[in-house]
Amino acid sequence: xxxxxxxPLYEASLSIVRRCGADVCExxxxxxxxxAAIEGVENESRTSYQRPPAIIKPEKRLxxxxxxxxxxxxxxxxxxxxPAEAVVNAANEDLKHYGGLALALxxxxxxxxxxxxxxxxxKNGKLQTGGVVALGPGSLPCKTIIHAVGPYLSQxxxxxEVQRATALLERAIWNILNKVDEYRLATxxxxxxxxxxxxYPLRECADTIVSTIKAFYDKLPKQYHRPKEIFLxxxxxxxxxxxxxxxxxxxxLQQKQTYSSAAAQNTxxxxxAPQASVKIGNVLLTLQKGKIEExxxxxxxxxxxxxxxLNIGEISKAILEKAGYEIQKEMYKAVKKGNIYCTNGYxxxxxxxxxxxxxxxxxxxxxxxAPQQLLYSSVxxxxxxxxKNQHSSISFPAIGTGNLGFPKKESASIMxxxxxxxxxxxxxxxxxxxxxxxxxxxxLLGPSDESKREAKKWxxxxxxxxxxxxxxxxxxxxxxxxxxxxxxxxxxxxxSIEEFFSKGHACLTVNGKPEENAVIAALQVEVLLCKxxxxxxxxxxxxLKMLTAMKVSGEKKTVDEKSPVFSQRIQLFRPExxxxxxxxxxxxxKEMFDRKKKQLHRSSTKTMFQRIPxxxxxxxxxxxxxxxxxxxxxxxxxxxxxLSAPPSATKQxxxxxxxxxxxxxxxxxxLKGNFSSLTGRVRAEPGHSVHSATSVxxxxxx
Numbered sequence: 257x258x259x260x261x262x263x264p265l266y267e268a269s270l271s272i273v274r275r276c277g278a279d280v281c282e283x284x285x286x287x288x289x290x291x292a293a294i295e296g297v298e299n300e301s302r303t304s305y306q307r308p309p310a311i312i313k314p315e316k317r318l319x320x321x322x323x324x325x326x327x328x329x330x331x332x333x334x335x336x337x338x339p340a341e342a343v344v345n346a347a348n349e350d351l352k353h354y355g356g357l358a359l360a361l362x363x364x365x366x367x368x369x370x371x372x373x374x375x376x377x378x379k380n381g382k383l384q385t386g387g388v389v390a391l392g393p394g395s396l397p398c399k400t401i402i403h404a405v406g407p408y409l410s411q412x413x414x415x416x417e418v419q420r421a422t423a424l425l426e427r428a429i430w431n432i433l434n435k436v437d438e439y440r441l442a443t444x445x446x447x448x449x450x451x452x453x454x455x456y457p458l459r460e461c462a463d464t465i466v467s468t469i470k471a472f473y474d475k476l477p478k479q480y481h482r483p484k485e486i487f488l489x490x491x492x493x494x495x496x497x498x499x500x501x502x503x504x505x506x507x508x509l510q511q512k513q514t515y516s517s518a519a520a521q522n523t524x525x526x527x528x529a530p531q532a533s534v535k536i537g538n539v540l541l542t543l544q545k546g547k548i549e550e551x552x553x554x555x556x557x558x559x560x561x562x563x564x565x566l567n568i569g570e571i572s573k574a575i576l577e578k579a580g581y582e583i584q585k586e587m588y589k590a591v592k593k594g595n596i597y598c599t600n601g602y603x604x605x606x607x608x609x610x611x612x613x614x615x616x617x618x619x620x621x622x623x624x625x626a627p628q629q630l631l632y633s634s635v636x637x638x639x640x641x642x643x644k645n646q647h648s649s650i651s652f653p654a655i656g657t658g659n660l661g662f663p664k665k666e667s668a669s670i671m672x673x674x675x676x677x678x679x680x681x682x683x684x685x686x687x688x689x690x691x692x693x694x695x696x697x698x699x700l701l702g703p704s705d706e707s708k709r710e711a712k713k714w715x716x717x718x719x720x721x722x723x724x725x726x727x728x729x730x731x732x733x734x735x736x737x738x739x740x741x742x743x744x745x746x747x748x749x750x751x752s753i754e755e756f757f758s759k760g761h762a763c764l765t766v767n768g769k770p771e772e773n774a775v776i777a778a779l780q781v782e783v784l785l786c787k788x789x790x791x792x793x794x795x796x797x798x799x800l801k802m803l804t805a806m807k808v809s810g811e812k813k814t815v816d817e818k819s820p821v822f823s824q825r826i827q828l829f830r831p832e833x834x835x836x837x838x839x840x841x842x843x844x845x846k847e848m849f850d851r852k853k854k855q856l857h858r859s860s861t862k863t864m865f866q867r868i869p870x871x872x873x874x875x876x877x878x879x880x881x882x883x884x885x886x887x888x889x890x891x892x893x894x895x896x897x898x899l900s901a902p903p904s905a906t907k908q909x910x911x912x913x914x915x916x917x918x919x920x921x922x923x924x925x926x927l928k929g930n931f932s933s934l935t936g937r938v939r940a941e942p943g944h945s946v947h948s949a950t951s952v953x954x955x956x957x958x
Contacts, residue, residue, distance in 0.1 A: 263715060264696070266696075273294060278395055280294075281294065281367050286789065286790065287782075287871035288708075288714070292700055293700075295696070317331065318499075320503055322474075322507065326473050326485070331488065332493065333491065335489055336363075340443040341444065342439070346452070356453045371701060380648055402435050406428050406450030406456065407425055422460070425468075429449070430468060433473075447489060447490050451495060458494065461498075463506070549578040552605040553605075557655070559571050564597065566583065575609065578604055583600070593637070595614065607647065608647070640678070718779075723774060729762065731785050732755060751768035792884065793875055793879055809841075842878065
């Protein structure tokens with residue numbers, strides 16, 4: 257998602273979005289695959305869009321009270337509806353929520369979750385393993401989602417690989433609990449991070465998570481915030497059982513151990529864990545033991561000499577050795593900013609290195625004043641420069657405690673004072689939630705410019721075209737009795753709602769005053785249609801999987817303009833003002849198509865073209881052509897017109913031959929067809945798209 261498209265909101269449209277913004281976002285995502293972010297608008301109330309109920313009824317399996325006063329409980333539950341102030345998501349480093357728990361949370365919470373995640377990555381770069389970030393919850397019932405990146409292991413990891421990953425998982429849990437402290441959260445729900453798609457062995461994962469939680473609160477100073485309860489929540493029984501076992505062993509059975517063995521375990525865990533943290537305004541200051549050249553932050557601070565030679569001083573030498581000689585070459589060319597030089601990180605795990613020039617300190621206490629000011633300024637300037645460059649984390653060594661002569665306590669005092677002053681001056685300037693935009697608008701992000709333009713056209717047509725509002729969608733014929741009752745309820749509010757068929761299409765009109773209410777009713781109808789649309793695709797995909805034992809995929813690939821396929825197809829499209837956008841491949845549909853060829857004893861194929869509404873592009877890519885996406889108005893083009901008209905007997909045979917009539921008792925009987933194996937999408941006028949499909953020619957009659 258590179259470019260954005262904005263839809264300004266004024267007067268009537270602003271009022272509609274205030275009342276049902278979540279519906280608009282849900283529909284745009286379902287129809288066009290675009291993320292719609294509403295900016296500068298405060299919702300008046302919860303919208304008509306309701307998240308689906310929890311798949312699993314929450315069930316508490318175990319409860320333990322730690323000595324710190326924090327309760328830990330184990331639950332079998334669905335995190336998309338779990339009653340906690342914060343829910344932890346097991347995320348990847350790109351915050352792309354494509355599978356597992358991440359997909360479930362993103363789907364239930366709406367497109368805002370992925371949009372905020374994309375914005376964060378675009379601004380800050382990838383989230384490193386062990387890192388966390390707190391972002392908005394979308395329409396989930398929690399206050400925030402804490403996205404945490406756990407370690408990724410091979411499918412059958414060795415013991416050594418698991419041991420290396422343990423420190424990273426401990427770091428992730430530690431950072432999650434720091435977020436709980438930072439935002440003063442009363443409750444947080446934590447899943448078994450890394451145990452699923454990331455292949456961390458379940459037993460070891462449970463032990464690491466529980467022991468890290470215990471170590472964190474055992475060592476937390478009394479003045480720091482403690483949550484009321486930590487929920488270890490997962491939806492599958494094997495994981496829940498392992499969490500129960502780990503809690504029993506670590507919290508309860510551990511009390512029966514000897515003092516010496518318990519002390520040895522705590523010492524070992526303490527050595528692997530970070531040190532205590534303190535929050536000053538919007539700045540989180542963490543004291544951590546380790547090597548500066550190994551730190552994984554946006555910025556690493558180095559102490560350098562005026563000569564800019566990085567082979568002078570222990571810290572500089574370590575950074576030079578780790579980063580490589582390229583950093584020295586850049587250092588010689590760098591321009592000084594105050595007391596610092598900025599270079600790239602090269603082989604270090606950072607984006608930039610700030611080389612602080614902090615020399616000339618005397619060992620005599622009577623001469624510390626000037627060097628103290630120099631050290632203070634260096635730390636402060638590094639913080640300011642990092643903020644200007646939109647970095648979110650920075651690591652400092654104990655500046656001045658080596659050859660420069662500062663006593664350790666004095667250095668720590670000066671550096672802490674600089675951080676505190678910086679935090680005080682910047683406190684309150686930002687909040688971890690997205691700030692309100694000055695101009696009300698809907699920002700669209702989508703897979704292509706075409707999809708964003710089609711989404712904008714749909715929304716603006718709904719708002720500003722002449723009333724009554726007409727919805728042309730063959731899924732209207734799938735309305736259940738419950739859906740019709742919902743329509744009747746809308747009509748009871750003074751609106752006129754009529755269903756009818758026209759030129760082979762199922763249509764619905766909404767009319768009435770005030771017009772704003774008619775638009776909102778139309779949006780509620782669209783929400784019903786989107787749900788039916790998704791259910792239909794899910795049912796068809798299930799059938800395809802059962803018949804072919806293959807994965808159903810509508811993978812899109814960019815067509816090489818130099819390829820033979822492009823040359824052949826573009827000759828047909830160009831006279832119509834069309835252009836190839838992408839090629840869709842679906843092995844399951846191809847398998848069904850090849851079977852049908854054999855069944856009909858046909859060896860030749862014929863290319864057919866059909867114009868369809870844009871909202872059905874993804875559906876056709878995954879399950880092929882169906883009567884639900886039958887062609888709209890008749891086109892003047894001789895290339896497309898014969899398939900845009902009502903199907904003749906021969907064409908009707910094509911539809912019936914490929915997939916016979918199916919009786920869907922839930923939604924009613926209907927005729928459907930599928931004659932697609934490989935489909936390709938081309939650019940058409942806004943709101944529509946043209947797909948081509950290879951079919952088996954037939955001359956048999958109905």
